[in-house]
Amino acid sequence: MFDDDTRLGLGTYSLKGDEGADTIEAAIDAGYRHLDTARLYENEETVGEAIAASDVDREDLFVATKVAHFEEPEKTEEYVRTAVEESFERLRLDRIDLLYHHWPKGQDDIETVLPVLEEFVASGDVSNLGVSNYTIDDVSLARDLVDVPIEANQVEMHPLLPQEEMRQYLYGSDTDLVAYSPLAQGEVFEEDAIVEIAEKHDASPPAVSLAWALSKGVTAIPRTSSVDHLRDNLTARDLELDDEDVKRIDAITRRHRCEDPSWMSW
Structure with missing residues (x-):
């Protein structure tokens, strides 16, 4: 589903109004082709405004949103x-x-929401069905519940939360892993390994963290309101980490989760 142009996308959480639209339009101009939003973000109108204002053809953009x-x-x-x-x-x-079920609070939600989303895929109005913040058991239920493929599971993933079990479960299947908060909201910048690898490659710590995620076959959707950071994040697509770099990041033992509701059983 994702290709070289869409494997690194733009998370748009908190990008609202004219300033947000300008940032998203700047991202499209810089080369982003995958835009991720959600009903909960209350900025779908902003994303739509930026798409309409952009010189890039709609067919060249991959637009994802999330509900429920x-x-x-x-x-x-x-x-x-x-x-x-x-x-x-x-x-x-x-x-x-790509239309996601955003975050269920139990499998009853899944059983209600997914069949409705499947209707929009069946009608052709939605190209791909995705889920977000699903556990392995949730993904298994989803696959049994609908007749169309579950194309993506969007979860928090970064060097401090590498999601090995989920990645192993999804590996070789039709379901891509999409990483939100791939920079752990800045926490990864405090890791010596990432800083030193960045210095080695004359790159930035964000670019190293994103390149690590891409090396895992993951799609990453970092969010930033800075045009300079937008451009810097894109350099991750051309940053080739060697095996030693990847192993060193894999060896980071610190664990940190940015989004962790008390009732959620990971």
């Missing part, structure tokens, strides 16, 4: 269906490339 986060009101089939329809309106698109 656990913080949203109680999910019903009607709620989910309306939420997706509203996402189309806010994004000003007639097709969404």
